[in-house]
Amino acid sequence: MSVAPERGQLSEASAPWWRDAVCYEVYVRSFADSDGDGVGDLPGVTSRLPYLHDLGVDAVWLTPFYPSPLRDAGYDVTDHRDVDRRLGTLADFDGLLAAAHRLGLRVIVDVVPNHTSSEHPWFQAALADRAGGPARARYHFRDGRGRGGARPPNNWQSRFGGPAWTRVGDGQWYLHLFDAAQPDLDWQHPDVRADFERTLRWWLDRGVDGFRIDVAHGLCKAAGLPDWRPGAADHPAWDQPEVHEIYRDWHRTLGGYAGDRMAVAEAWVRPPARMARYLRPDELQQAFNFAWLQAPWSATAFRGVIEATYDAVDPAGASPTWVLSNHDVVRTVTRYGDGAVGPARARAALLVMLMLPGSAYLYQGEELGLPQAYVAPGARRDPTWLRGGGVGRDGCRVPVPWAGGEPPYGFSPPGAAEPWLPQPPDWARLTVAAELGEPGSMLSFVRAALAARREHCRRLGSRVALGRSRPGLLVVDRAPGLTCVLNSGSRARPLPRYADPAGLLICSSNAAAVAGGRIPPNTAAWFQAAG
Numbered sequence: 001m002s003v004a005p006e007r008g009q010l011s012e013a014s015a016p017w018w019r020d021a022v023c024y025e026v027y028v029r030s031f032a033d034s035d036g037d038g039v040g041d042l043p044g045v046t047s048r049l050p051y052l053h054d055l056g057v058d059a060v061w062l063t064p065f066y067p068s069p070l071r072d073a074g075y076d077v078t079d080h081r082d083v084d085r086r087l088g089t090l091a092d093f094d095g096l097l098a099a100a101h102r103l104g105l106r107v108i109v110d111v112v113p114n115h116t117s118s119e120h121p122w123f124q125a126a127l128a129d130r131a132g133g134p135a136r137a138r139y140h141f142r143d144g145r146g147r148g149g150a151r152p153p154n155n156w157q158s159r160f161g162g163p164a165w166t167r168v169g170d171g172q173w174y175l176h177l178f179d180a181a182q183p184d185l186d187w188q189h190p191d192v193r194a195d196f197e198r199t200l201r202w203w204l205d206r207g208v209d210g211f212r213i214d215v216a217h218g219l220c221k222a223a224g225l226p227d228w229r230p231g232a233a234d235h236p237a238w239d240q241p242e243v244h245e246i247y248r249d250w251h252r253t254l255g256g257y258a259g260d261r262m263a264v265a266e267a268w269v270r271p272p273a274r275m276a277r278y279l280r281p282d283e284l285q286q287a288f289n290f291a292w293l294q295a296p297w298s299a300t301a302f303r304g305v306i307e308a309t310y311d312a313v314d315p316a317g318a319s320p321t322w323v324l325s326n327h328d329v330v331r332t333v334t335r336y337g338d339g340a341v342g343p344a345r346a347r348a349a350l351l352v353m354l355m356l357p358g359s360a361y362l363y364q365g366e367e368l369g370l371p372q373a374y375v376a377p378g379a380r381r382d383p384t385w386l387r388g389g390g391v392g393r394d395g396c397r398v399p400v401p402w403a404g405g406e407p408p409y410g411f412s413p414p415g416a417a418e419p420w421l422p423q424p425p426d427w428a429r430l431t432v433a434a435e436l437g438e439p440g441s442m443l444s445f446v447r448a449a450l451a452a453r454r455e456h457c458r459r460l461g462s463r464v465a466l467g468r469s470r471p472g473l474l475v476v477d478r479a480p481g482l483t484c485v486l487n488s489g490s491r492a493r494p495l496p497r498y499a500d501p502a503g504l505l506i507c508s509s510n511a512a513a514v515a516g517g518r519i520p521p522n523t524a525a526w527f528q529a530a531g
């Protein structure tokens with residue numbers, strides 16, 4: 001068992017570590033390949049922990065590394081309490097955790113409670129069982145509708161495209177809100193609850209600091225699995241009230257361990273007030289706040305997101321999270337316009353995010369300013385693409401470029417197999433090594449921004465005041481004495497009166513212009529009040 005030491009800068013605060021942590025998402029298969037099979041692995045992550053420490057993050061979230069047939073890149077799990085041999089062993093995991101803790105980094109692991117892999121022993125037993133048999137009761141098996149039961153039991157659609165039901169040999173159907181290789185578990189079944197409790201304890205006993213809960217809003221379905229009525233505000237497959245009972249149980253489990261263990265929900269719910277229900281004092285510690293990641297590049301839109309977020313989480317006594325990027329969405333640089341403006345805007349948005357009270361999540365490669373990579377159709381792996389349900393998420397999952405002039409850019413050792421997703425030929429200037437040597441690079445900027453957050457934000461209050469709404473301009477005040485200004489417009493603007501150029505702390509682009517009293521387009525800057 002490994003217990004995280006307190007980091008120096010955290011020990012002064014009585015608040016739990018996660019309230020203002022910066023957490024870095026490691027997409028394990030694409031982070032660092034230690035054994036040359038072209039796939040990232042746990043020893044690879046361990047070898048790169050000093051990089052994350054030097055970057056200045058507080059915690060690391062590891063995407064699923066459990067045994068999996070990889071029909072959804074590891075979110076199809078056959079055994080929650082083991083490590084996929086291609087990615088390492090349990091001993092490698094323990095080594096990673098101990099090394100992270102020695103560096104003062106917390107570790108969060110991903111759990112996938114909504115579904116298993118179709119190759120999970122439970123599902124294999126369910127397939128072998130008869131209709132109505134006990135092994136089927138852990139999943140949602142139903143008879144179909146229409147003549148001979150030839151139509152799915154209801155009209156729900158898979159998130160990845162196509163019907164959410166697949167028919168098995170004896171004519172019954174099973175529910176899968178994602179790929180057909182990811183059958184949904186029935187959380188009414190006591191085995192399901194008991195097994196997950198075991199899984200949580202298994203990782204908590206090893207010393208993990210928390211969990212990221214995959215599809216946290218999907219576990220409970222409306223009784224009777226009714227059709228979705230087109231136009232209805234609520235969908236019977238998602239965000240059902242019963243799900244909160246499960247998280248009350250998990251809260252008790254986490255509370256039984258020392259060291260502020262936590263869980264963060266992946267719950268794509270709207271509006272933010274629905275998200276806040278997962279954050280009630282006896283439920284989960286955090287939920288990803290996806291509102292910003294879904295907002296266009298606009299100071300007005302950002303202002304709306306910030307306001308709505310605090311309005312939602314404050315009454316619950318919770319603290320917000322901020323997320324601009326993850327392994328499911330188009331990378332920020334590309335979303336914000338690519339070319340020259342994309343990276344500038346991504347820097348500016350990040351700088352605003354990092355001054356806000358709450359915790360921030362970064363996705364690997366965001367600190368390098370990686371754009372969405374083009375992945376040729378023949379090389380794609382993502383089921384959303386293969387099932388025709390979306391543009392595909394492979395382009396944000398391409399392995400990290402560490403060094404060198406050509407693929408695999410130090411992701412794998414020399415002589416290794418090709419990376420599991422191809423890297424673009426023009427990423428030499430985006431490698432960690434190249435950017436570390438370049439004071440103007442995105443990486444240098446992110447390191448400076450994280451250092452500035454540690455230095456200037458940690459002792460500030462947990463409230464912000466938003467300046468008067470003006471098109472293109474966002475002004476955020478965090479008492480006492482920190483002001484952030486963002487110009488999302490296309491022309492330079494005079495600084496607001498109370499942003500004193502003499503107090504400029506950090507700026508996402510042209511510091512000389514800001515010092516002269518104007519904020520350039522696509523730029524954010526922090527100012528410290530005099531005195």
Ligand code: GLC
Pocket residue numbers: 072075076112178214215266327328
């Ligand atoms: C979550 C994951 C995503 C996965 C899905 C199904 O949304 O982030 O990558 O495909 O759940 O498990």
